[in-house]
Structures are given as C-alpha cells and as structure tokens.
Amino acid sequence: MxxxxxxxxxxxxxxxxxxxxxxxxxxxxxxEGAIVTRYAPSPTGFVHIGALLASFTxxxxxxxxxxxxxxxxxxxxxxxxxxxxxxxxIDGLNEFGVTFDEGxxxxxxxxxxYGPYIQSERKEIYQAFVKHLIKQGKAYPCFCSQExxxxxxxxxxxxxxxxxxxxxxxxxxxxxxxxVARRIKNNEPYIIRLRxxxxxxxKIICHDEIRGDIVFPENxxxxxxxxxxxLPTYHFAHLVDDYLMRTTHIIxxxxxxxxxxxxxxxxxxxxxxxxxxxxxxxLAKIDEQxxxxxxxxxRKDPECAMSxxxxxxxxxxAVRIYLATITSSGFEExxxxxxxxxxxxxxxxxxxIGKSPALFxxxxxxxxxxxxxxxxxxxxxxxNISLYLKQYDKEFYEIFTKNKDYSTNILNIExxxxxxxxxxxxxxxxxxxxxxxxDELFIDLNYxxxxxxxxxxxxxxxxNYIDNYYNESDDKDTxxxxxxxxxxxxxxxSDMKEYKLNPTKYKGSxxxxxxxxxxxxxxxxxxxxxxxxxxxxxxxxxxxxxxxI
RNA sequence: GGCCUGUUGGUGAAGUGGUUAACACAUCACCCUCUCAAGGUGACAUUCAUGGGUUCAAGUCCCAUACAGGCUACCA
Numbered sequence: 041m042x043x044x045x046x047x048x049x050x051x052x053x054x055x056x057x058x059x060x061x062x063x064x065x066x067x068x069x070x071x072e073g074a075i076v077t078r079y080a081p082s083p084t085g086f087v088h089i090g091a092l093l094a095s096f097t098x099x100x101x102x103x104x105x106x107x108x109x110x111x112x113x114x115x116x117x118x119x120x121x122x123x124x125x126x127x128x129x130i131d132g133l134n135e136f137g138v139t140f141d142e143g144x145x146x147x148x149x150x151x152x153x154y155g156p157y158i159q160s161e162r163k164e165i166y167q168a169f170v171k172h173l174i175k176q177g178k179a180y181p182c183f184c185s186q187e188x189x190x191x192x193x194x195x196x197x198x199x200x201x202x203x204x205x206x207x208x209x210x211x212x213x214x215x216x217x218x219x220v221a222r223r224i225k226n227n228e229p230y231i232i233r234l235r236x237x238x239x240x241x242x243k244i245i246c247h248d249e250i251r252g253d254i255v256f257p258e259n260x261x262x263x264x265x266x267x268x269x270x271l272p273t274y275h276f277a278h279l280v281d282d283y284l285m286r287t288t289h290i291i292x293x294x295x296x297x298x299x300x301x302x303x304x305x306x307x308x309x310x311x312x313x314x315x316x317x318x319x320x321x322x323l324a325k326i327d328e329q330x331x332x333x334x335x336x337x338x339r340k341d342p343e344c345a346m347s348x349x350x351x352x353x354x355x356x357x358a359v360r361i362y363l364a365t366i367t368s369s370g371f372e373e374x375x376x377x378x379x380x381x382x383x384x385x386x387x388x389x390x391x392x393i394g395k396s397p398a399l400f401x402x403x404x405x406x407x408x409x410x411x412x413x414x415x416x417x418x419x420x421x422x423x424n425i426s427l428y429l430k431q432y433d434k435e436f437y438e439i440f441t442k443n444k445d446y447s448t449n450i451l452n453i454e455x456x457x458x459x460x461x462x463x464x465x466x467x468x469x470x471x472x473x474x475x476x477x478x479d480e481l482f483i484d485l486n487y488x489x490x491x492x493x494x495x496x497x498x499x500x501x502x503x504n505y506i507d508n509y510y511n512e513s514d515d516k517d518t519x520x521x522x523x524x525x526x527x528x529x530x531x532x533x534s535d536m537k538e539y540k541l542n543p544t545k546y547k548g549s550x551x552x553x554x555x556x557x558x559x560x561x562x563x564x565x566x567x568x569x570x571x572x573x574x575x576x577x578x579x580x581x582x583x584x585x586x587x588x589i
Numbered sequence: 590g591g592c593c594u595g596u597u598g599g600u601g602a603a604g605u606g607g608u609u610a611a612c613a614c615a616u617c618a619c620c621c622u623c624u625c626a627a628g629g630u631g632a633c634a635u636u637c638a639u640g641g642g643u644u645c646a647a648g649u650c651c652c653a654u655a656c657a658g659g660c661u662a663c664c665a
Contacts, residue, residue, distance in 0.1 A: 082665060117664050186663085202591055203661055231663050257592070267663040274665050298593055298660035321595080322658080365613085366601060372613055373603085394602080396595050397658070404601065404614045414627085454626085463626045473626095490624085523623075536622075554623035566625035 041217040047174040049221055050181065050232075054167045058310070061165060065154050065284045074107035077289045078282075079133075079140075080114050083125030087132030087346040089400065090293065090323050095138045096363050097320060098291045100388050102141070107288070111143030112281060113158040116271040126158075132346050136356040154285040159277050166272040169280050169310075170232055170265060178237075178309055179265060181220050181230040182212040204261045206236065213262060232266035238305055246300040249289070249318040249390035259301040275299060279306040287315055294319040318390050320367070321397045349405075353428045353467025357383075358409035364388075365408070366398045379415065406465045414462040418452035425451075428467040436471050439480050446576070450477050453572045461568060476562040477576065482585070488565045491552045495589075501530065501556050502586045512579045516571050527553045561585050 041049075068076060079095035102109035111130070115121050122128075127146045133139075142152025156162055173179035182205075184192075192209050196202065201209075213235065224230065238244075238258035245253050265276040272280070282290060297319050307314045349359055364383050365372045369392050378385070413421065422444065429437035440447050451474075454461035463473055475481045492498060509522040524534035532553055533539040533546040543549075558570055561582065567573060574582060 080665095114665065120665075182663095189662090197590075200590065204591095251594075254593070261661085264663050269663080271663090273663070277665095293659095294594070295659050295665090300593090319594090369602060369604095372601080373611090376613075398602090399600060401600055401614070407614060410626090459628060461626060520623080527623095549623085551623050558624065564625090568625075570623065 041221050043175050043177045043217065046217045046221060047171045049224060050174060051167050051171045054164060054171050056164070056168050058169055058172050061168065061284055065286065068108065068286045070108070071106060073105055075101045075105040075289050076108045076110075076285070076287050077102050077291050078110045078112050078143075078285070078287055079138075080112040080281075080292070081129055082114050082117065082120040083122060083129065084120055085122040085125035085128035087129060089344055089346060091129075092133065092136055092138065092346055092359070093323065093363050093367065094291060094293060094320060095133055096136075096360060097318075097367060097388075097393070098289075099138050099140075100364075100384065101289065101291070101390075103384055104388060108141045110152060110154070110285065111140040111157060112285070113144060114274070114277065115158060115160045116267075116274065116277055118160070118269070118271075135350055136346060136359055159281070160271065162277075162281070163270055165284070166266070166277060166280050167270070170272070170276070173234070173265075173309070174232070178235050179232050180212060180215070180235055180262075181224065182210075182233045182262075182264075183215075183223055183228050183230045184211055202240070205233065206240075206260045206262060210262045229268055231264050231268050233262040234265050234306075234309075236260050236262050236305070237309070238301070244301050244304060246304055247317070248297070248300070249316055250320065250393045251297075251395055254297070254300065256301040259305050261302070263302060275302055275306065278303060279310070279312075282315055283307070283310070283312050289316045289318060291318045291320065294321050318393070321394055323366075323398055323400045351432060351468070353425075353432070353470075354405065354409045355412055355424060355467075358412040359405065361412065362405045362408050365404075366400075367394065368392045369394065379411075410462050410465045413464045413466075414455070414460040416455075418448050418455050421451050421455075422448045425467050425470050429470075432468070433471065436475075436481075439478050446477075449576050450474050453568045453576070463568070476564060476567075477573070479581070485563050485588070487559050487563045487589075489559055490555045490565055491548055492556050498556055498560070499589060501526075501553060502560055502589065504530065505557065506583060506586055510579075510582070519571050519574075523550060523554065560589055 068074075070076070077098045079091075079098050081091060099109045101107070113126055124147060126144050130140075130145065142154060143157040144150050150157055170179060184205075188211070189205070192205065192211075193203055196204075196209065210233075212233070236259055238260040240257045240260045242258045243255050244258045245255055247253055263275060264273050266272055271277075278290075281287075300317065303317075304314055360383055361375060364386070365375070368386075368388050371386055371388075371392075374386050375381075375383075416424070426437065426441055429440055464470060489498070492501070505526055509526050511518075511522075514522065527534040527550040530553070531546065532548045532550065534550045536549060536551065539546060539549040554570060555565065557574075558567055559565060561570075561573065561577065577585075
C-alpha cells in the first residue's frame with residue numbers, strides 16, 4: 041500500500057488540498073512591514089491580566105504598522121470550553137480598549153475573510169494538512185495506548201534517557217503501511233504523529249524578537265499532531281492557522297519558547313516561511329507565604345482578573361498606560377513628556393519589551409490612574425463616573441445624576457487647571473470623596489472636630505461668621521479676607537507665619553477657624569478648597585448645615 | 590533527569606567595554622499652604638544574584654554556581 045492510499049484510507053472525505061486552501065486564503069494585500077498578529081485564547085471566559093497584556097501588545101503592534109489584529113479561539117481542548125466563553129472574553133477585553141479587526145464578535149457572528157476563526161470549526165482544514173503529510177510519509181498513525189506510552193517513559197527514566205516518543209522508542213514509526221491499514225480496518229484506535237526529521241545532536245537557531253537568537257537541539261520528537269477526536273494539537277493548529285491566516289508575528293507568552301524548534305520544523309516541513317516570534321514574560325507577584333516570586337495566579341490573586349479593575353473603576357486608559365509602562369521600557373519617560381498623546385503614538389519596539397517577569401504593582405497602577413483622572417475634563421469625568429455608578433452603585437447613581445450641573449461643579453473643583461487636584465484614584469473612591477455634598481447622604485453625621493472642639497465656641501464662631509461676614513457673592517479674595525477679619529476679631533491669629541513664631545500668644549489660628557467651618561459643612565477634616573465647596577453648596581445649604589449644630 | 594529562559598534599590602526599570610548606575614512609583618525629611626490631594630527641594634544601590642576569568646578598564650564579554658520560571662501530554 042502506498043502512502044497515498046493510506047492517506048485516503050485515513051481521510052476518505054478530505055478532498056481539498058493545501059493548494060486549494062492557499063487559494064481560499066490568499067496572501068494579504070498589506071504594505072511592507074505591516075504586522076498581522078492575533079490573540080488566541082481558549083474560550084474559558086476568564087480575562088486574565090496576562091491575557092490583556094498579550095492582547096494589548098498584539099493590538100498595538102498591528103495598529104502601529106497598519107496591520108491586522110485578529111481573535112482566534114483555540115478550543116481544540118473541548119474540556120476548556122465554557123458557556124458563553126467567547127463573548128465573555130470579547131466583552132472583557134473591550135472594556136479595556138482591546139478590539140479586533142477580524143474574528144468572532146460574539147457567540148455566533150464573525151467578521152473577516154480568513155475564518156473560521158474558531159478552531160473546532162476548522163477540522164477539515166487541519167485534516168487536509170495532516171493528509172498531505174501522510175501522503176509524503178512525514179506523518180504516521182500511532183496505535184500506542186496510554187499505558188504503552190507510560191511504559192516507554194518508565195523505561196527511559198530507568199535508562200536515564202531523554203523522555204519522549206522518538207527514535208527507537210517510537211514503536212509505531214516503522215510499521216508498514218499494510219500493517220497500519222490492517223489495524224485501522226480492524227478499528228484499533230489511533231492518533232497521528234509527526235515523523236520528525238530532526239536530529240537531537242544538531243543545533244537549530246531560533247529567533248525571538250524580544251530575546252534574540254536562541255540555540256536549541258533540533259526536535260526529534262514524533263509529537264502528536266492529530267488527536268483521537270480528530271482535532272489537532274496546539275502545535276499543528278498553530279502551523280495551519282497562522283499560515284493560512286497569514287500571520288506575520290506570533291506574540292504569545294513565554295511558556296512557548298521551548299516549542300520553538302518544533303514550530304520551526306513544522307513550517308519548514310511544509311516549505312512555509314517561518315513567522316516571526318515574540319515571547320512575552322509573565323506577570324508575577326511576591327508570594328507572602330514563601331517570599332518568593334511567582335506567577336500571578338487566577339485562584340490566589342484577585343488582582344489577576346480584569347473584573348477586579350473594572351469593579352474598582354480604574355479607567356481602562358489608565359490600565360493600558362500601566363501595561364505599556366511595564367511592557368515597554370522607554371514608554372514611561374515618553375509618556376511623562378507627552379501626557380496628552382495617545383498610547384499608540386509611542387513607537388513600540390519588540391527589543392524594548394522586558395525579558396524578565398514583572399512584578400505587578402497595584403500602587404503604581406493607582407498612581408497612573410490618579411494622574412489620568414486628574415487630567416480629565418469635568419464633563420467627561422461625570423460621564424465616566426455615571427457609567428461606573430450605574431453598574432456598581434445604583435443608590436449613589438440616582439443621587440449623583442439627579443442634578444448633572446451640581447455634580448459636575450463638584451468634580452470641577454480644582455480641576456481643568458495647570459496643576460489639577462489629584463484625589464481620585466479610581467471611580468470607587470468618588471463617593472467617599474464627595475458624599476457630603478449631597479443632602480440625601482448628609483445624615484447620621486459624625487463630626488470630626490479638631491483643635492476647637494468646644495461646642496459653645498463652635499457655635500459662637502459659626503454664628504459670628506454667618507451674621508457678620510458671609511456673603512454668597514464674594515469672590516475668593518474677599519472671602520478669605522473676611523475669614524481673616526473673623527479670625528482676628530475672635531482673638532485668633534490670621535497670619536500663619538506669625539502664629540508659628542508665637543503660638544502661645546493666640547487662642548489658635550485661622551487654620552483652626554477654617555477647620556470649624558469645614559467640619560460644620562462636611563463633617564470631614566480633609567476636603568478640597570473650602571471656598572469652592574461653600575460656593576457650590578450655596579447659602580441655603582450652608583445655613584441649614586450650621587443650624588444642625 | 591534533559592532542554593530552554595531569566596536575575597540591576599522596597600517596586601517597575603535605563604544601561605550593548607570608560608556615566609557621579611538615568612527615570613518613574615513607594616518611603617522619609619523640609620518648604621509652600623485655611624485642611625487634604627497636589628506642587629517644590631532634598632535623601633534613599635560604594636554597587637548590578639554569587640564566585641572566578643578576559644581587559645588599562647566589566648552591570649556590560651567568557652566560564653562555573655545559586656535561585657526563580659517554563660517545556661519535557663491525545664492541555665493550551
């Protein structure tokens with residue numbers, strides 16, 4: 041029996057050839073240097089910070105070169121598939137600004153001409169490629185059971201030999217075609233393995249865009265390319281998909297580095313041009329238990345899930361800035377110089393991507409977020425916060441959106457100026473910062489009086505102020521001058537320098553007087569500019585709040 | 590066991606044979622200030638995992654060792 045006949049016996053229904061597929065998926069018409077890359081998750085429905093990092097990186101490179109960034113769902117392991125996993129991933133990524141030019145857009149719809157983009161729907165394509173290999177004698181069926189494989193392994197461990205299905209250990213490698221045909225007709229279960237042409241004693245140089253050249257022994261393992269369920273393994277799907285989808289750059293996490301010799305071999309066996317590879321390091325954190333570094337883990341670390349940042353209300357742009365900061369050296373410096381530019385305006389380079397795992401630093405993320413939020417216009421901030429509250433705090437959402445102008449004014453305190461206020465790190469903080477501005481929440485009060493805490497003195501100050509000094513239409517200087525007059529008239533010191541020199545000469549300072557007003561109006565001892573707050577509250581509310589005391 | 594990758598301050602890092610080892614976050618101090626958030630000024634690595642070697646000169650090149658991670662599946 042010839043290889044040809046054997047191939048037809050195994051795949052009788054596969055009629056298309058790889059040449060046919062090359063015509064269906066022609067070379068992309070793109071400019072020189074355009075990067076075609078992809079994000080290729082399993083449909084687990086879970087968006088990991090590492091996944092965001094990988095997809096973010098890919099999308100940046102594609103965008104910068106006017107290339108293509110597509111989504112491919114790797115569901116050849118049917119156990120990993122989760123209900124609605126695809127749309128969960130797409131939505132989760134969209135929330136952080138990652139979008140795709142091609143691929144599934146939800147559970148049922150797809151855009152792009154290089155699909156299907158879901159591997160389980162590409163079975164016959166893979167099989168055509170497997171068939172091609174069998175015809176050429178470059179792949180063969182293997183009938184070894186799990187038990188036999190285990191025995192081979194034990195034998196190898198005993199002999200201190202390399203583990204794996206290769207050379208003389210590859211039992212089914214030299215079965216005759218007639219023998220193979222007989223066993224197939226006999227319904228014996230089998231899988232298809234690659235007949236590796238590699239020599240372990242020879243070296244192969246693989247190039248990684250981030251790490252440079254890496255020297256490996258050639259691959260001589262007869263790896264499985266087609267599983268018992270008819271679906272390919274990752275390696276073979278990678279070859280077929282990335283060839284047919286005309287991917288130029290494989291950007292993936294660095295656990296794949298070791299497979300590089302195999303992947304080079306696969307492309308070369310078909311005579312395809314080997315794509316470029318860029319392996320990115322994982323994100324890590326310090327393990328409190330062992331004090332060692334470890335990969336962020338889905339189970340142990342809440343900050344691993346993107347939903348964590350969404351619930352916190354970290355603007356997605358801030359997350360992206362942070363990711364760019366830790367991935368690409370030089371970005372942070374550039375961004376500090378050009379805070380108003382778009383991330384995409386920075387020229388990212390593979391060589392500038394870090395080789396070692398980065399520790400994830402939530403503090404730094406918050407700092408970036410704080411700075412980002414401080415630069416937003418009050419109107420935009422209002423919209424963002426409304427959106428956030430709508431999803432995570434319905435009650436405050438109602439109050440916050442009841443009077444848009446009022447809320448926007450609050451947000452605008454010390455904003456839209458050269459050195460804006462930076463007190464909001466994430467949208468979850470907002471309520472805690474401004475709740476006292478709303479009468480609905482100005483109940484069950486706990487006044488944080490400071491130095492002046494004698495209630496009769498407080499009442500005296502408030503009464504004096506409202507009767508003799510307060511005027512709603514005063515500008516800031518006038519307001520402050522009146523504060524000084526009040527201070528002096530009550531026997532306090534209105535000049536902080538003077539007060540610091542002779543603190544014992546006075547009952548207290550203008551700081552103490554201001555604090556009384558501040559606490560009376562807000563209950564808090566730390567607030568933004570008092571004048572601004574009073575202006576927004578307005579006369580009625582001020583009097584009302586004084587009267588409560 | 591074998592094969593790969595990585596290791597610069599508390600953190601992210603710049604650095605490709607000659608720099609006082611950038612910069613950012615965090616921390617601390619002081620200044621400014623009606624409080625806070627900021628902002629300003631300054632402090633914070635005699636040393637680049639360790640040990641050898643090459644060199645007039647090494648974080649940078651070479652060799653060992655240690656530690657961390659990955660791969661070695663009909664998982665991706």
